[in-house]
């Protein structure tokens with residue numbers, strides 16, 4: 404068997420060693436690998452390390468392999484140790500001996516670091532679009548539900564009245580932040596490691612700035628050992644995936660809860676629910692359950708990528724080959740979850756019941772605060788009012804003017820009108836708070852930020 408490194412080896416690799424060490428997960432990097440080789444060869448030509456004609460032949464061969472891969476005609480062989488070995492083998496097959504010059508001034512160590520950076524920058528920009536799309540669905544739904552009022556929850560107990568739109572927009576904010584985090588991660592990823600070589604650079608006149616320019620990137624490495632030995636850019640990407648999945652998981656948990664007959668907030672068309680093999684009445688929100696479930700695997704990916712780095716001496720170690728399965732898994736799960744959850748949410752029909760009357764209790768206390776009563780005193784007065792009503796078997800909504808004035812002398816008969824969740828929302832004035840005015844502002848702001856992320 405011929406390997407990239409067989410020159411000094413008296414024996415062929417053992418079959419078990421080969422099966423254990425060969426990487427096939429990296430095959431999806433083939434376009435990035437070819438892209439990187441194309442830039443590397445361009446730099447070799449500009450620097451006169453290969454002749455212009457050789458550079459042209461090599462680049463033509465590389466583009467031919469791109470065509471093959473695009474057509475699905477690229478054949479990986481069992482004897483290819485990894486994607487880098489496969490593309491170099493194929494290049495030599497296509498262009499002959501000049502192909503043996505492609506790896507001049509390069510190592511698979513800087514090559515794989517670049518491939519991954521190219522891949523994550525590319526895949527990350529698709530994820531940005533998906534994140535923006537999901538956030539847009541949430542904003543659209545917030546607009547569609549209009550002035551429907553629901554309870555906000557703390558401790559999963561009804562708290563204050565808020566527009567349902569405010570609740571949906573809270574998730575839009577989380578997803579928008581995920582997109583911003585991803586933009587920052589992509590920015591740090593677009594740094595070319597080409598020229599770092601095996602670990603210390605080269606005696607050949609390589610120019611990392613030219614390689615970076617040919618990749619369309621503004622930055623190149625400043626320490627070759629860091630360039631080939633570091634994977635924090637991968638970890639950052641996995642973190643963004645994990646945090647996004649955790650946000651989607653929380654949203655999914657709420658969807659599952661809201662779709663119960665007990666909550667009855669939301670329903671989905673048959674095309675976005677699944678049935679039970681046993682119980683004919685069941686329509687289950689499985690998409691949300693699977694998003695919630697799959698987030699566990701991505702949290703595992705984050706642990707894996709952190710653990711992978713922690714004991715490694717500089718610089719490259721073969722352990723790093725494992726980073727690809729981790730980040731690809733995280734990337735794939737996020738992509739599928741974003742797409743499917745967005746499609747499902749777009750079909751949601753919201754019709755929540757009115758909140759419990761007690762969601763106005765804090766408003767009643769604030770009425771007294773507005774009349775000069777200390778908040779703690781006001782809290783006690785409303786607490787007393789609730790207790791008295793409870794003993795009577797009445798709700799806060801059923802309180803009359805006399806009940807209010809018994810609870811505190813500064814209550815007035817007209818305050819009865821404030822015992823309404825809708826009135827509660829209408830009196831909310833905090834910037835960023837749960838009021839219709841703020842919802843309208845949030846929708847406008849989010850639409851414009853999401854537009855920026857899209858472009």
Ligand code: ARG
Nearest residue numbers: 426429485511512515723724
């Ligand atoms: N397949 C390897 C990886 O993914 C590529 C780098 C191999 N380098 C080496 N010196 N064996 O990390």
